[in-house]
Amino acid sequence: MSSSTRDEVLRHLQRVGHLQPALHKQTHAPAPDEINHELYRAYTRPVHDVGGEYDVPIEYEEKEEEVWELNTFATCECLAWRGVWNAEERRRRQNVDVGQTAYLGLPYYGRWLITAARILVDKQYVTLTELVNKIDEVKSRNEQSTAR
Numbered sequence: 551m552s553s554s555t556r557d558e559v560l561r562h563l564q565r566v567g568h569l570q571p572a573l574h575k576q577t578h579a580p581a582p583d584e585i586n587h588e589l590y591r592a593y594t595r596p597v598h599d600v601g602g603e604y605d606v607p608i609e610y611e612e613k614e615e616e617v618w619e620l621n622t623f624a625t626c627e628c629l630a631w632r633g634v635w636n637a638e639e640r641r642r643r644q645n646v647d648v649g650q651t652a653y654l655g656l657p658y659y660g661r662w663l664i665t666a667a668r669i670l671v672d673k674q675y676v677t678l679t680e681l682v683n684k685i686d687e688v689k690s691r692n693e694q695s696t697a698r
Contacts, residue, residue, distance in 0.1 A: 563650075565589065619659040626662050635669050643669065 565588060580589065615623075629635055635643075644665040645653065652664065670676050676684075 561588065562591065622659040622662050622666075626666055629666060629669075634673065634675065639669070640665055 626640065630637065630640070640662070644661040648656075648661060648664065652661065656664065667681060671678050671681060
């Protein structure tokens with residue numbers, strides 16, 4: 551793999567990071583004649599679509615799922631069984647709609663949790679206030695149990 555290929559990947563990630571920053575920066579949309587191939591690719595290619603991209607080899611490791619991961623999976627499956635969402639909606643929301651920062655920064659089941667929370671609020675199963683209050687309640691309960 552040549553360094554120019556790595557440079558191309560880095561430029562692409564920087565371009566996409568500029569289009570989907572963690573904190574939104576006001577920008578002006580480019581005129582059609584200002585969109586070159588590199589910018590077009592950054593606009594149209596979601597962050598999770600890395601098929602055919604060059605990268606360094608990684609070591610694959612088997613790991614046991616943690617309790618929170620198993621609970622997340624079970625909760626999300628129950629939401630699907632109850633008709634809150636379907637698999638395609640979940641995949642789209644957790645892989646494409648989260649943006650580059652969340653996609654690369656959260657663990658796999660962390661994206662499931664964020665997606666579940668967003669869909670429950672967006673579809674008005676719970677209000678954002680109810681969700682925040684429940685999170686605070688669970689944090690408080692967890693802090694009390696670990697203090698013992």
